[in-house]
Amino acid sequence: MSAAGASWPERGPSDVTGVGATPPRIDAPSKVTGAAAYPAERAPAGALHAKVVFTGQPHARLRALDVSAAEAAAGVVTVLTAADVPVNEYGLTMFDQPVLVGLEHTGRSIVRCDTSRWEADHLAVVVAESVEAAEAAAGLVVAEWDQLPVVADLDDALRGEVLVHPEDGLGTNVYSSLRIRKGDIEDGWRQADVVVAGTYDLPYQEHAYLQPEAAMSWVDEAGRVTVEVAGQWTHEDQEQVAHALDLPVDQVRIVYPAIGGAFGGREDMSLQIVLALASWRLAARGERRPVVCRWSREESMVGHHKRHRGRIETRWGATRDGRITAVEADVHLDAGAYNYTSNKVLGNCHLTVAGAYEIPNARIDSHLLYTNAVPGGAFRGFGAPQGFFVAECQVNKIAASLDLDPVEVRRLNCLREGSIGITQAVMPEGVTLPEVIDACAGASRFDEPLAARRAFSPFASLRPSAASVRSGRGFACAFKNVGFSFGFPERCEAEVVLHGDDDGLLVERVDLHHAGADVGQGAHTAFLQMASEATGVPLDAVTGHFSDTARTGDAGSASASRLTFMSGNSILGAAEEAEKRWLEGDRPAVGRFRYIPPPTETLDPDTGAGAPNFAYGYTAQAVELSVDVDTGHIVVHRVVSAHDVGRAINPAQVRGQVEGGVVQAHGYALSEHLQVAGGRVLNPRLSTYLIPGILDVPELVESVVLELADPLGPWGARGMAEMPLIPYAPAVVAALHDATGVWFDSFPLTPDRVVAGLRAAGICGSHG
């Protein structure tokens, strides 16, 4: 059943249904017929409609708010404001954001609520009999604002003349900082024969999941305020709703139906609290019709967080033979108006900016700054794409400056079993980066000359201009932690129920209760495969009950490449527990289990020393591309994406994550250019924020999948879903350098940016 790289199977139906097989996804039939219900699609006739009124103010203090005209408008049921929020604050890792901006402080909240710090801060919730009535009334909400100077970007924030959160008492917009001091940095520079320095500007990225935010709320038969929504962690949503509504946790219920993509973009609150608030307040006055809200694409793109933009200055030293002796880096990430998960993202960027290498001497200072721009937050890779972009560009520049093979430089420096990482702790057992680098280099034949350039035309109506096309290739590698980091409590619960005759020995069927979110990656299919494997019961006799806080224990989030790893261990434990009870005669036999991995540590504030993670996954990518130096258009011909996944629970779904991750990285590297100025998103549409279409993607993506077991992983599985996104952008930049001799320290590599960079370097085009 094993599927090693060399014998990687075609994707297709399989009779085998346990671990290592590719059965049909359990949700595929409903998704190809349109029957699958996404949030708010089961709204009954007569449901109420909510409109969440955004402030539209990047930075302004509320002077007056008048909702009387909106309340009096035709069809309006209620208009909720800050005064209606019991505890007017929220935030996934710290409370720093009001649920609704308002004039008066409520409850136990410590967050100052009278200031809009973001254009998409929420001001009011209008509930009406129809969408049209809600929208019309929303326009009647009258707010008067005192404008405050907008802290538009990192430079504004660093100047510190205007503070985004003066109430935090820090006196600066820098609200979180991390340090690494390893070895003797001066000694590192003395040993260096070559020093490579760079300043990298890192762009935003928008998740652009195909389904904009939507939700439906009601108070259920047990009196629980219930929100059906697309999220990534049911029980965290539940806690945040309970906090803001000042309710016991078990009086809040979160249900996830089909989820239209997430990628980290649904980790934080969008509609959860405001819709729960609406249903809770309405129920108190006897109105029990469900409340529905759907955001437009524009509301989604303005109204949820992004991958962080940032700036990283760095300097690396290496010996003549390519051994890295010193790394210095100063990292600044733009957190935007609120923290979301920024402090954790900063930590991950901090850990990865020195790459996947043994670095004897390092000084790294990383800072997080508030601005009035859209918040940064979780997005596939979680800080690692920014860190590794810098690290891998630096290593490729070192190799180029020393005329060394970039793969050899990596082999020389990369982390291996027993290596001490950048935080001065031994890497968790199972470091397979050398094997992954070799597999990628071998499959891409990186040691052989690149085949002749392949002409292409950026113009559909014109033949290629052979003289203007240049080709090249690049290499990069990375790791990504699996699971929560820095001492954050990590756990995952599962319940397995074995059914059968009282006196029979055979388990006839199995129920699995699990909260883990299937955001599209196929988690629920993989859960059932693992439950089938763990109990020995065929897949078609295993029934899943998923993602409902009323029926499942806390599984943690669908994030951090953790869900297969954590869920598999929880299912194994629950199956074992159920089996024990089965043998004791229980019918049905119920096994509940909470898996807790080895603890992780916060980093020492002065040196960064500590063991921040318990497991990693490793990846390397090779990219071949051509560029038209006249127009700056790039075509990627081939991507070899190598991964150690430990064990492919479902090989086709692993391949799906690799291909999807590579294409999402392709957009990040080349075309996705979110423009934010003056605290406003300038291109909040799919017509202006360009994700790759079917004609734009790499011509060929080869997934090379190694199955080198992680010692802690279920059946050896490692996390893998974020990894394909991480090394791609620096591999593309290296390939572009290989083609043109020019380094690009900022991206996306849009045609105008490429042409400007080439011209600045004296490459004047084919007729220059």
Place this chain on the structure above:
Amino acid sequence: MHPLQRPGTAVRRYLAPTSLEDVLGALAEGDGRARVIAGGTDLLLELDRGARSGVDTLVDLSRIPALGRVDVADGVAHLGPLVTHNHVVGDPDLVSGALPLAQACWEIGAPPLRNRATVAGNLVTASPANDTISALLALDANVTLTSARGSRTVPVDGFHTGFRQSVLAPDEIVTDIAVPLLGPGRRGLFVKLGLRRAQAISVVHLSIVLETDPGDPATVRSARLALGSVAPTVVLSETFAEALQGRVLDDGAIADAVAGAVETATPIDDIRATAAYRRDVVAVMTRRALEVLRDGEERATWPARPVMLWGRTDGRAGTAPAPSDIGDGDAITATVNGSPVSAAGAAGDTLLGWLRDRAHLESATSLTGTKEGCAEGECGACTVHLDGMAVLACMVPAGRAHGAAVTTIEGLADADTGALSPLQQAFVDRTAVQCGYCIPGFLMAGASLLAERPDADRNAICQGLAGNLCRCTGYYPIIEAHEQVSTGRDGSGA
């Protein structure tokens, strides 16, 4: 509230007359509050974004089939106002005689959009980024404008008066676009620079038409270059024309013409590109285009079998030409997946909104499989079949579907047995479904493609799906699923 949340311009009445006289009468009576709608792909967005304020009535031309004709007479092609981009792409006379126009139409949006968007609409929207305008300008087309007051004909060269402005009066409609056809002594082509290979708004587009001396085919007698997205309107380059007049197309003449083209461009920085870049690529595009014309290769890249997503139809609507007049709260009746569904809505509903929010509640079967991902014709998640052709339901006014046949994702499986169609089964087999939100749109585009071309090869598959965005799969298993069903996989049927 946030400016993006402001409600759009509300339409209160949707008229679909069956004669031009009734259309003109409604426009005259509307006194500026009535606006004609053909494909609607621009107008619906303008209304949604609050433009065209004051408009409260739409007058649909689609029940007057004669307005969709292409007639050729005396070396001139006449396009009616319902001629879509795909009609042009699929018309051999126009491909032969108006290649720049056909190329511009082929490069706009993606097939489902091209099944609705009209050439006349592209002209009337008057954005400098609108691709057909450079083609019509270079081809020296004329446009006839008609109202109850009478008709007048103006050259396209004089039609546009500023950014998104034209000489069209509120009570007028475009009734004819007259395009002088190319021939042996008159050749041309269109070139577009976009930031994606489909679904791209032009960073720069241009069209060139050269006339050569019959006695001396190597010598340019006259030359026209129209440049788009480099000024408030699409502009003709006088300096380009002067540089080429009487010249043989050698390297020197091409260099002079390129300089002339660049002189005409007065671009600005915007979210798509910098002004400096636009000036740069005007030169690149002009030079490469002239080299291709010099070598007589302007038809070399034209697809032998352009993908239309017409399914099994000939691309012409089959809706019965009965007039309709729909106001807020009036019922719209359509045959949805073979069964009549009648549901009241708002006169300004889109077909997407009507299906999901109105018809869904009246229908025996669920109708929420058609998804909204962007509401601006970019993502393809709302693709349905209207009169047998793939269209974007977010870009179709619901009133257009009154009396029409609509097939949605719920109608793709066997109605009696529920058995999946071969393409649906292939999506399951190939693990082509992840979050699944885009999948109904892909399946509706794919079903149309395979009905039109059962032997679709990889290139045709990608062209057919160019209007559908997926954020999960990278598209590869979706392509494989189509190849599994196509009779011509591995390119053998191409």
